[in-house]
Amino acid sequence: MTKRPSVIVIGSGHNGMVCSNYLAMAGYQVDVMEAKESLGGAAGVFEFAKDFRAPGLVNAAYGLNRKIYKDLKLSPQSEKAPKKIDCVALDVKGEHLILTSDGVSGHKISETDIGAYKKFKKEFTSYAKALDPLMTDRPPRLKNMDRKDKKTLARLGWNLRFGLGTDSMREFLRVGGINIYDVLNEYFDSRHLKAALAVDAVMGQHMGPRTPNTVLTYIHRVWAQTHATSELSTGKDILQALYNSADSAGVRFRPNSRVRRVLVEQGRATGVLLESGEEVSASIVVSNADVKTTFLELVGAQNLDAMFCHRIDNIRCEGNVTKIFFAVRALPQFRNLDQKNLRHRLLIAPNQRYVEHAFNHSKYGECSENPVLEITVPSLADPTLAPSGFHVVSVSATYTPRAPKQGWDNLRTVFLGNVLSTIEQYAPGFSENVEASKLLTPADIGVNYNNVGGHWHHGELSLDQSFMMRPVFGASQYDTPIEGLFLCGAGTHPGGGITGVPGHNAANRILEFGGRV
Amino acid sequence: MMRSSSIKAGPDHVDFKEVLAPTPFQDRVDSYSLTQDWASWNGYKTAKTYDTLASEYFAIRSTCGVMDLTPMEKYRVGGPDALHFLNRLVTRDISGLQPNRVTYVVWCNDEGKVLDDGTIFSLGGGEYRLCSQHHQLDWLLISSLGFDVTIEEETHSIAALAVQGPTSYSVLSAAGIQELNGLKPFGMINARVNGIECMVSRTGFTGDLGYEIWIDPSNASAIWDAIFALKEQGLFDIRPTGLGALEMVRIEAGFILPGDDFNTAETAIRADHDRSPYELGLGWLVNLQKCYFTGKRALFAEFARPIRRKLVRLSIEGNKPPKDAFLYDRKGGGRIGTIKSCVWSPILKTNVSMADIEYDKGAPPKQIWAEIYYQKELEWRATWAQCRLSIKPFWVHQRSSATPPQKY
Secondary structure: OOOOOEEEEEOOOHHHHHHHHHHHHOOOEEEEEOOOOOOOHHHOOEEEEOOEEEOOOOOOOOOOEHHHHHHOOOOOOOOOOOOOEEEEEOOOOOOOEEEEOOOEEEOOOOHHHHHHHHHHHHHHHHHHHHHHHHHOOOOOOOOOOOHHHHHHHHHHHHHHHHHOHHHHHHHHHHHOOOOHHHHHHHHOOOHHHHHHHHHHHHOOOOOOOOOOOHHHHHHHHHHHHHOEOOOOOOHHHHHHHHHHHHHHOOOEEEOOOOEEEEEEEOOEEEEEEEOOOOEEEOOEEEEOOOHHHHHHHHHOHHHOOHHHHHHHHOOOOOOOEEEEEEEEOOOOOOOOOOHHHHHOOEEEOOOHHHHHHHHHHHHOOOOOOOOEEEEEOHHHHOHHHOOOOOEEEEEEEEOOOOOOOOOHHHHHHHHHHHHHHHHHHHOOOOHHHEEEEEEEOHHHHHHHOOOOOOOOOOOOOOHHHOHHHOOOOOOOEOEOOOEOEEEOOOOOOOOOOOOOHHHHHHHHHHHHHHOOO | OHHHHOHHHOOOOOOOOOOOEOOOOHHHHHHHOOOOEEEEEOOEEEEEEOOOHHHHHHHHHHOEEEEEOOOOEEEEEEOOOHHHHHHHHEOOOOOOOOOOEEEEEEEEOOOOOEEEEEEEEEEEOOEEEEEEOOOOHHHHHHHOOOOOOEEEEOOOOOEEEEEEOOOHHHHHHHOOOOHHHHOOOOEEEEEEEOOEEEEEEOOOOOOOOEEEEEEOHHHHHHHHHHHHHHHHOOOOOEEEOOHHHHHHHHHHOOOOOEOOOEOOOOOOOOOOOOOOOHHHOOHHHOOOOOOOOOOHHHHHHHHOOOOOEEEEEEEEOOOOOOOOOEEEOOOOOOEEEEEEEEEEEOOOOEEEEEEEEEOEOOEOOOOEEEEEEEEEOOEEEEEEEEEEEEOOOOOOOHHHOOOOOOOO
C-alpha cells in the first residue's frame, strides 16, 4: 500500500472542514490543527455566561452551498425549517415589514413596492446566477491564462451576455460598481424596505449605503442565498454535518494545537511547528487562517517577496460589527410582532439615512450612537443553548471600529447602553429581563478567533479585494508563492458567509496540483 | 511637500531662490569652478566640470582627482535584524560580510527586476550603511515589514569626498592618514586628518586606485582644505573633478549606471523594459543558494531559461562617436539593440560603450554593427562600425588592487 499524501489544515472553521472533506474523499490523509479547544471557528458554539451558550458569531446563515451539500453527501441535522422568511424589518410603531426571498408584506406597504420588490429580487437573483461560474471556481488570471481560466471567463461572458440578456446585462453593468442607496431609491418608496435591503448590503463591511461597491456586496449576499441548500441552514447544523462527514472520511481533528509557524524549506512548505514545540510534517499545508496571519506570522516575511508582503499588509480587514449575546428570562416582546416571527432575523434600521449616519461614526473612529442591529433568538431553534424557560438573544451591532479613538475600555459599557436603549424602543421592557450579556467587539473577535482585524469576511468585500484580486494579486488562485501552501479561508475568493465555497474551490485547486490518489 | 524634500535637503538651507541644494563642500566647490557648469544630482548642486573635461579626466587616470559625492543616497541600517533584513533585500549573500568591509550589491523587485545597485558598508556593532544611486527609502521601508530594524536616511548628514587616482594613496598618506598601507580594496578604516575624525574606505567609481572619505558635514571644508593644502605646497597635482569626468572613467571601468544604462524596475512602465541582474551581466551577484531574498523565485525561474538579452560592454572601431546608435547583426541587417552610454576613451584610444543587445538562444550575436550618425561641418552623415564584445572592463590597472599601493 502506498502512503497517502498528508495534508495539514490550519483552522477547523467551516471552510477548513469543507476543504478537509474534499481532500479526504480524494484519498489524502488530513489533519486539522485547531488552536482553540472547540472546533468550528467563528461558527463554533461556546458558553458566554453560566449555562448559556452562544451559537458562535453566526446570526443567520443562508446555508451551505448546495453543490457542496450534494458533493459531500451531507445529511440534514434537524427538521426542515418552514418556508424561509428572509427578515423582519422592525418598526418602532409596530408597522413591521416581512421580507421573503420573493415577496414583501406588512403594514402600509404599497402595491407598487410589492411589485418592485419582486422585480428587484428577480433581477438581482439573475445577476447572482450569472456570476456563479466565477464564484465556484478559482478566479481566472488575466495574464498567462491557462485553459481553465479561459473557460471560466468564457462562461462568465456567455452568462452575462446571453444568460442575462441585453437589458439585464446593461443594467448589471450600470449598477455593478455603484452604491445600493441610489439603486434602492430608484426601485422603492418605502423607507423601511429600502433600509432593510441596505443593511444586507453593508453589514459586516466598512461601508455605508452610499459607499460605492455596496451593490456588489449585496449581489454577493444574494448569490450565497440563491445557491444555499435549505437542508442545512444554521451554523451548528452545518458544522455538525461537516464534522460527521469528515470524521467518517478519516480526517483527524486536533484541538488545542495552535500553529506557531508554517515550516518552509527551499521555498516549499514542509509542515507546521505547533505552539507546543511539536513539528508535524506534511506534503501539503492548507491555511484557513486569515491571510495576514498566514503570511506575515505563520510563513513570515523572510520567506516572501517584499512587495507581496506589502500587499498583504495593506489588505483592508477592519471589522465593524460587535457581537452581543443576551441571556434573558423571557422572550423579547417587540411591539405588535407575532411571537412566531422571533425565529427570523429582525432588523433595526428605520431608513437608509439612519444606516448612513450610523456609519459616519465609524469613519471617525467612534461607535454609532444609534446602531444598526440584527437580532435573532437562536435558543428558539436550538433549546439546548439556554436552560429551560430562558433564552439567548444574539445581536450583531454595527458600526463599531476595531480600534476606536478613545479605546474600548470605557466604550464597551457605553455601546452596550446604546444597543439596549435602541432595542428598548422597539421591545419595551427588554433590559429588565437580561440576566447576563457578553459583548464581543471587533477587537475581541480578532483575538478570540485569531482573525487579524476581526472582519466577518477576513477582509472587505470590495471590488479591489475581490475575484482575481482576493486576497491579493499573486495568491488569488488558492496556491501561494510558497509551494505546497494553499489558502482556503474567507479571505480568499469568493469571501465570507457560511457558504463553504472558498474551502471547496481551494480543495479543487489542490487536487489540480496534486492529482487524485 | 514631498517634492520639495530634496530641495530642503541641504543643511541650513534657507534660500528659496536657489533651486538646487548646496552640499557641505559648496564654498570650496564654488571657488574652484571656472566654468560654473552645474548639474542636479539628487537635488544637489553638483559640478559637471570645474575646468576642462580633459584635465579632470587625466587627473583621475594620471594623478589625483577629488570629487564631492555627498549627494549619493546613504542609509543607516541598524537593529537586531539588520543583517537579515539586508540579506533579504539584496541578491548577494552578505551574511559573511565582516566589520569594516564593503560589498557591491543589487536588489530586485518581486519579479526579479533590478531596482538599483549600491554598496553596503559594515560599520561594526551590527550597523550598516547602504549607498545607492537612486532614492530607496520607500523600498527599504516596504522591505522592512516583519524585520526588527531601524532605517535612517543619512544622505544629508554624512558628507563624502572621493579621492581617486594613482597618487591618491600618497596624497592621503601625506595628509596624515598612516594606516592606509594595509587597507585592501573594499576595506575601510577610521582615521584622523588634522584631528578631524573620518572614515576612509578603499572604494570608488573610477576603476582606479582610490578612496572615499566619510565625515560629519561640519568638517567638510576642513578636510577639503587639508587635501588641497598639499597641492598648494606643490607636492601633488590634485584637481577637483566633476560628473563629466566621472562618466568617462566609470564607462572605461565597466560600471553600470542604473537609470542611464537600463530602466530601473521602479521607473519602467512597459513590459520588458525592466532588467534582471542576469540581463545586466550581474549574474555573479545573484546567489540562488542563500536564504530567501526578494525576487529569488523569479530569478530561479529565469536562471533556468536561456538569456534573451544582455547589457554588454562594446568597443567600437573608428573614431566616430556612436552616441545613441542602433546596433545590427550585420551591416544593414536586423536590429538587435542600442548603445546606452558611450565615451571616447583617451587612454585606450577607442570608443567604449554599454549596449543593450538581444541574445539568440542564450548566445550573443556573432557580429555586431553600429550605424553611426555624425556631423561634419553641420552636415549629417552615416557610417557603419563594427563592435567587439568586451568580457572584462575596458580599462583595468593592477594598481587598483595592489596593497600597499605604489608611493609617489
